[in-house]
Amino acid sequence: MKKISTKISLFILIGIIISACNAEKRVPEGKQLLIKNQITVNEKNTKDENTFNQLYQKPNGTLLGNRFRLNLYNLANLNPDSTYQAKFTNNPKKYERKVKWLSAKQVDRLGKSFWYKGINDFLKKTGEPPVIIDSSKTEKSLLRLKYHYFNKGFFNVKTAYKLDSVAPKRGKLKYTITTGEGYLLDSIKTTISTPALDSLYESHKSHTFLKSGKQYQTVDFEDEKNRISTLFRNNGVYYFQPTYVTYDIDTINKKNAANVNLIINDYSYIEKDSTRTEPFKMYKISDVNIYTDYSANSDSSIIKDSTSYKNFNLYSHEKLKYKPRAITDAIFITKGGLFADNKTILTTRYLNNLKIFSYPSIQYEVDKRDSTANSLIAKIYLTPRKKYSFGASVDLTHSNIQDFGISFSPSLSIRNVFNRAETLEISARGNVGSSKDLANPKNQLLNVSEYGVDLKLNFPRILIPFSTEKIIPKSMIPSTLIAVGFARQTNIGLDKENFTGLFSYNWTPKKNNTARFDLFNIQFVRNLNPKNYFNVYGSSYNALNNIGKIYNTKPEYFDNPDDKNLIIEEGTKGFTNDVLTGGITLPEKDYATIKSIEERRMRLIENDFILATSFTFSKTTKTDLLDNTFYLFKTKIESAGTLLSLISNATKKTVNEKGNYDILNLEYSEYLKTEFDYIKHWDLSREKVLAVRSFFGIAVPFGNSDNIPFSRSYFSGGSNDNRAWQPYSLGPGSSGATNDFNEANLKIAVSGEFRFKVLGQLKGAFFADAGNIWNVFDNVEDEKSTFTGLKSLKDLALGTGFGLRYDLSFFVVRFDLGFKTYNPANEEGKKWFHEYNFGHSVLNFGINYPF
Template identity: 75%
Template sequence: MKKISTKIVAFILIAIFISACNSLKRVPDGKHLLTKNQILVNDKAVKEEVLFNQLYQKPNSTLLGYKLRLNLYNAANLNPDSTYQAKFTNHPGKYERMSKWLSAKQVDRLGKSFYYHGIHDFLKKVGEPPVIIDRTRADKSVLRLKYYYINNGYFNVKTSYSIDTIAPKKAAIKYAIQLGNPFLLDSLKTSIRTPALDSLYQKNKLNSVIKTGNQYKVADFEEEKNRISTNFRNNGVYHFQPNYVSFNIDTIGKVNKANVNLIINNYSYQEKDSSKTEPFRVFKISAVKIYTDYSPTNSNATVTDSTTFNNFILYSHGKLKYKPHAITDAIFINKGMLFADFRTVLTNRYLNNLKIFNYPSIQYEVDKKDSTAHSLIAKVYLTPRKKYSFGWTSDITHSNIQDFGIGMSISQSIRNVFNGAETFEIAARGNIGSSKDLANPNNAFFNVTEYGLDLKLNIPRLFTPFNTEKIIPKSMIPYTQITAGFAKQRNIGLDKENFTGAITYNWTPKRNNTARFDLFNVQFVRNLNPLNYFNVYKSSYKALNAIGKTYNVDPLNFDNIDDKNLLIPSGTTGFTQNVFDQTTTLKPTDAKYKEVESIEERRKRLTENDFILATNYTFTKTTKKDLQDNTFYQFKVKVESAGSLLTMISKASNLQKNANNNYEIFNLEYSEYLKTEFDYIKHWDLSKQKVLAVRTFFGIAIPFGNSKYVPFSRSYFSGGSNDNRAWQPYGLGPGSSGGVNDFNEANMKIAISGEFRFKILGSLKGALFADAGNIWNVLDNVTDEKSTFTSLKDLEDIALGTGFGMRYDFSFFVVRFDLGFKTYNPAYVLGDRWFKEYNFGHSVLNFGINYPF
């Protein structure tokens, strides 16, 4: 049945495309389908997108050279209602016969069904009507091209176009542009009526966009208007706007040169029925008034409480609910300062960042008590959010280990909890999921469960015992976050309890830059079921069991005399101990002995409880403006140190080391390592909704002192929907080892990914990608040559995966499917790595939310 359905669908699709393959199907006689636009500038063809964007008509879109949307549109019936009615007009009596067994109402509704009507509406919606050449639009296009060049200094430009018929009902338009020489800016004069403004301009004229010798460009004059206005308004000129700036361009008697006169007239305003002008005034702030509980309903109510703090006046309609400094620390407008727009913007940003007010409003009014009328009163209106808010979320999740999960969380937020604009949040969460990678003896679909509790306190300042204003001023909008959490995970495996805590400082050094410093980041991982290790890590058991079948001498270690499979956990533990006690025939110099030793070291590492006390610093710089920005870069660097503080304390306290020659805290060896990461993302907009995205990543964590390895939670893995998509999560590496373990991880990682993204239909996007990278062990206790990085020669073990993807953009998130193929697999011997598994049988289908980078 499945095969028959597939054939029917394929037949329908083929029929649609055959019927629509005539791209001229809906081109009327005497008209022409636009097949190509060509722009010639000084007789040379150009490809600049900005020029083609001036045209009012563009050819129908294509997908890999095929006019898919046009042919979908041609496949649609443009008048399905008439076609349906014709069935009955051409066959008298058919309507009555159908009405007898369907009823007349149902027969009428049948005409609106998907088969007769809906499919054609769909094809018209996703399709694209033929672009018929319109001379009126061509005239407008050539005029628009002309003004584009005039606005860029080519005052003598000449434009024309011609229509070239290339086939019956097909034609191309050729736009011809002769530029001539551009006009250059010659002299620059200023006519500024207000002396104070003239003085401000002269101080900053070196920053002017308009300079002698530059080519005339309208965009430069608009930019200069905004620059001047910003400069004036940041220096007290409250009433100034860009429209007060004008330019007089004089080309009389000049050969391709233009004199520029910058004109700024006096301030004009309306007083009753007459217009008046006067010189612009420079305003200072005479008072800052803060209304801490403003709302439209109480705007006329009497203020019952007020206080003055550091020259700020705070008002409240009831008892003031905030410590004054909590509010005034967010205000950058101070008494005695010049009015400045940037201070208003900065204040708004800081107040919004407090997350305890709704849409802060800042207004200015002239201080009537100042007889010189050069003072402004700043009024800050704050509308508090509700002190308590309850929230809940439910979602479907997908992660590197969990294939499918259903999660739910509930949270309670308390704002202004200590009257210092702090926000406290307590959240509980739970999740059930399914994972094919974990042991599942009962074949239950949901074999992963997790629940947890998280506490978070946000303090809108750096919570330190000393003043940090000189190092990190409040203009960087610093805040402190104190978190604590507990999670318990049951995954038919080791099962874990995870305790976390952190004190984190965040600030913004510059626009689009962020910094984060974790003073303390604590994690304690407790394994609840370590004896179940070999039931979870099947590959380790398989390797140990194979050795045991040959070298095990204790019958208590295996299940029966015939199969000789090691029992879990008594047999695996017993055989390993026998090997180390040398009661088997294996010797420390034997390869199988070293393999058992490696298996046991990995088991101990993954079943040991971990205690991590780390300090880290993260810096991020990005030029991304918004979610639609496709031309940006992002750079992120992170440095983390763990355990060093504990070692210093242990040495200072003369603590004794344990039998492993390591220090302990709470009877547990703590981790000590140094970790650093570099992450760089770059996007290029290739026009027409085509984007090239590249990501590079390098990370390394080096254990030392109290550790010989990095904890599992701080190590790296490769593969998955956001990494090398031709491999499953944890399935690649380390090095050329071939991913023999169930969860392959290491302490160094290199990753490079490139992706070409393009539009297919509407919100449906496509992508071609290539992912390169791998993980290695370096400077730890792993000795396997295939897994370790010892020289640059090991870079030949970098794996390469290529593939394609489909994405649907819902605006607020993107659903993504990527199919990856193993193109270069380092698991094979050199010379036999290319395209060894390049087929659908070894491909990996990844599902993800949003773009990978």
């Protein structure tokens, strides 16, 4: 506690020092530090971000109201070299004394050290120089503001500014804008020289951005240029570019109105040092030539193997290694069809998605065989990747189970396995790690280990006996994945062997949309060490042991007569069996506790067999990594065991003593599960982002099951969930997380983050996480753990806190400190802020943002 207080005091002291810095320290006499920009539009203040972005000068950034980076800059010595030399210029004897016990070279080098020069360079680089009001930049800002509103249709805009002195070296700039009335688009006509283009334009005129009565916007004219260019180039007009679209805008004798004439002249080109014009042509594809083993270093004229397949010509410098259909299925450019940019792009995407070629090159040339010169030859150059590629990686890992781990993963990729562009991936993994939350009687550092192997075979098509082209056309880039895997864990809980199998279809219905249908998703989990249960789940053992000390009378169940602790597993098993069979009579409350402990033990030690079918759909508006205004929606529905039950009923299979069906002497799981995940980001400018996430998931057991397998259940807490609680330590409901690794089959979670820049690549965030898990429609009867309706929402836990993140470009290192703000497990009067302190806080480490 003393160390924590010392650290807090140190941070406060640093904050006071920085806050006390003179912000005007680097402001020359007669100059002023820019404190604030104010923009008034038609006598009303505006906070429009786009308007403020027109200004050349903006005040120094603030952090919680403090000009933190400016103060850091002011702490720096801007000329440390001169200052260091001045020490000796003013006092030569001091230099002589230093040289006596340090060489002259070492004394000179001392001036380049971190404490003299490095720290000042750091402060200058991390800090921010003062923004000093510059009248020339202010005039440029006025001009940009004028053009900004001109582009919005205000042709008579007037601008002015005023400098207000708020202190001898501080000033505020007030910009005044009077827009006048905006101009509206009046008549809109077209002058298109090429009749074919005029006809094509008229047939798609309803999609135009230019409409009578709409206010003039420069961006609409640019959008219309791009729309027309896209329309024409997707309909055969190969040589068309947006620059061929021009406008004649007439405002003469018009009051706040403009007549627009959209002009597209004929195609012009240079031939023998002279410019010629002719009507635009619509080009058709006369041939599609595919070079399957192109190399920039090879002689493209030497072709040793070729074939034609469905109007596609395939060429190879060596023996052709691909079945023609494997490649032609990825080509959307067709012989006899019109040239189209969108088909070129789609072909490029599909070929790249095959993962057997480097990025493809598609070129067009005019077919000289066509006397009308209206034909193009499409040439597709494919550079094969190596058939075999090896890879290996070593990673430091962190998860909800492991505090840290070291993993090694070798892999082998084999491309074009069956000569139809299939890809086989064989990978292995080994991991050793440490977890303080798991049973570790020998106190080993690396007490967790795992190894496994996976095989994945990817087909760039839908593998099914009938055609799916009408439902899932090849433009959706469909694929089929077949995967099998095996993993073995030791010292993780009960130790497990995990066998998996997958047969999955994937496709993209639209850009930024993905769909996945798992026809079969098989998982078999076998517990290797069920006798270790009470060593792992210590809370359950303590509850059982406390009751055993009171009611157990059999000495063979005790470790010794004094402590009377139940022996694992002979004592725990024997005492539980005596209670449940009536050999030992307990009060109703204690009996219910023993029954609940045993039911959970049996559920967690039983082997699981899951045969599931699921459909997953996701949609996002995120365009690239720098896009901070987007949403992501993902939903999934999964059904397990239904097919097996249909088969069991149809074959009139007999049930076991529990009334359930077995497969290979193993009860299979049967449930229905659905999830909804929504993430929304808002870019608030200046590297400030507001991010929100909501999640709802429920899994309902039925038929052959009265509970959900542990691997398919939900937990709460952790670095990507409610960060004020450790993983598995929140819920269910208001039960107070009485078990180890608490889980349930219903989850609700909502999180929000305000992210901002601190210094350079160091980011900060304030966050709030609300959520919990509950049991519903299963065999759990505890009222505190079950969801009984809207009134159960009072058990939503709330955690708040702050975090620091460092952006390394390729990933983000994240630390979040969460505080329990509302804990539903506490008694009335102590739910709010009772544990809001550093002693009950949780420090989370994570890689990348939580959502």
